[in-house]
Amino acid sequence: MKRSALLILTIFGLTAALPAQAASFNCAKAVAADEVAICQNPELSERDTEMAALWFAYNKVPMLMGANAARRDAATDFLKLRAACGSDTACLGRVYQARVTALRAEISLAMDALAAQQ
Structure with a gap:
């Protein structure tokens, strides 16, 4: 449980330290409508940065066999949505909120499962 709390605090610290206009992709190369909208909207750009930091942390959590494929599938599903x-x-905001919420929950569950194994 301590590791889960520490990881979550670290993630929130990382997201707070990132610039508000950053995005998980290069805005100079954005051509898709969703990417352009994210780059032009500071709130969505911030949400994208938060999601990217959570994804980075989540991707570092060791998973049981088969879980890595599910993790990749969820990321692909998010990009499609x-x-x-x-x-x-408004749609982008809802999609990002759902993804951030899901990533936080998955990180917490994964860390709790990892701590239970030790």
């Missing part, structure tokens, strides 16, 4: 929003910022 995000693309389906196009330039609709």
